Amino acid sequence: MTRPSVRLVLVFAAVRMAAQTTRSVENVFQPASTPAHQIFDLSILVLAICAAIFLVVGGLLTYTLIRFRRRASGDGHEPAQVYGSSQIEIAWTVIPILIVLVLTMATARVISAVQNRVAPADAVQVTVVGHQWWWEFRYPGFGIVTANELHVPLSTAAQPKLTFLKLQSADVAHSFWVPRLAGKTDLIPGRTNEMWMEPKQQGTFLGNCAEYCGTQHANMLLRVIVQSPEQFDQWVAQQKTAGATEAAVQSGRALFLSLSCINCHTVSGTAAVGTFGPDLSHLMSRDSLGAGVIPNSPSNLRSWIQDPQVSKPGNLMPNMQLNDKELDQVVAYLASLR
Numbered sequence: 001m002t003r004p005s006v007r008l009v010l011v012f013a014a015v016r017m018a019a020q021t022t023r024s025v026e027n028v029f030q031p032a033s034t035p036a037h038q039i040f041d042l043s044i045l046v047l048a049i050c051a052a053i054f055l056v057v058g059g060l061l062t063y064t065l066i067r068f069r070r071r072a073s074g075d076g077h078e079p080a081q082v083y084g085s086s087q088i089e090i091a092w093t094v095i096p097i098l099i100v101l102v103l104t105m106a107t108a109r110v111i112s113a114v115q116n117r118v119a120p121a122d123a124v125q126v127t128v129v130g131h132q133w134w135w136e137f138r139y140p141g142f143g144i145v146t147a148n149e150l151h152v153p154l155s156t157a158a159q160p161k162l163t164f165l166k167l168q169s170a171d172v173a174h175s176f177w178v179p180r181l182a183g184k185t186d187l188i189p190g191r192t193n194e195m196w197m198e199p200k201q202q203g204t205f206l207g208n209c210a211e212y213c214g215t216q217h218a219n220m221l222l223r224v225i226v227q228s229p230e231q232f233d234q235w236v237a238q239q240k241t242a243g244a245t246e247a248a249v250q251s252g253r254a255l256f257l258s259l260s261c262i263n264c265h266t267v268s269g270t271a272a273v274g275t276f277g278p279d280l281s282h283l284m285s286r287d288s289l290g291a292g293v294i295p296n297s298p299s300n301l302r303s304w305i306q307d308p309q310v311s312k313p314g315n316l317m318p319n320m321q322l323n324d325k326e327l328d329q330v331v332a333y334l335a336s337l338r
């Protein structure tokens with residue numbers, strides 16, 4: 001095997017590996033939901049038309065370059081020039097108009113099919129609120145609220161089930177994009193946009209914020225979990241039983257606001273407005289504690305509060321001397337700040 005062919009094989013292997021690793025992740029070429037399918041079909045049509053134009057133009061150009069090249073045996077004169085051919089002029093006017101017409105009509109058809117879809121009575125309704133830098137998901141029909149992980153039911157021919165999203169923003173512009181399920185739609189402050197999906201495949205589909213929204217835009221990730229109708233109903237029921245921990249969160253909130261924590265930290269919407277330490281309003285949306293010292297989890301949060309000096313000696317957060325019960329309450333509250 002010669003060296004260039006070795007290199008070629010390596011390039012092919014790399015491309016194949018990249019294609020495989022992105023298979024189940026974010027790939028507009030593997031739609032798994034109705035609007036994504038329609039968009040995919042349209043983009044293939046546009047790609048095919050553009051490829052045909054490229055081949056015709058590129059082919060004619062190549063033919064002309066070779067056919068009319070300067071030859072050693074030539075007399076040095078240019079070939080015959082054609083002026084004022086109405087046939088050619090009509091052709092290069094009409095053909096592009098027809099192509100643009102086809103592209104326009106095909107695009108308008110898909111846009112209207114996606115935008116004008118009316119929500120059936122049994123559709124799952126979700127209000128999505130974009131925050132810096134996380135997602136809030138409200139299900140008004142079920143009375144549940146969650147964050148960053150959207151659960152939706154599978155749609156089958158026997159049991160069609162659509163999910164309609166109302167998109168809003170709490171601060172700046174964001175954009176909701178899960179490539180395998182639907183096209184992206186912006187979340188604009190002071191406005192409600194809408195989109196829908198009809199997932200035909202179970203599993204977890206990844207997406208992200210697709211509109212630059214600040215420092216942690218790149219970490220404003222989201223996942224959509226498509227479940228069978230039975231699993232989805234179970235999830236809804238489980239989300240509704242959060243009442244047991246709710247009491248702990250409430251007492252933790254009261255305890256937190258009674259401590260001197262609030263002199264240094266802010267939790268938006270509460271009396272905690274300190275600016276000396278990090279803002280805790282969306283503490284659990286962060287991956288790490290102590291500026292990257294330990295991963296963020298309730299147990300790590302608990303040991304951090306128990307004695308911040310163990311994980312990061314010399315930092316300015318004091319040991320609050322909380323007992324075990326108080327620690328549980330404060331952690332329960334802080335762990336709810338997403």
Ligand code: CUA
Pocket residue numbers: 130131132133173174175209210211212213214217218220
């Ligand atoms: Cu939210 Cu970018």
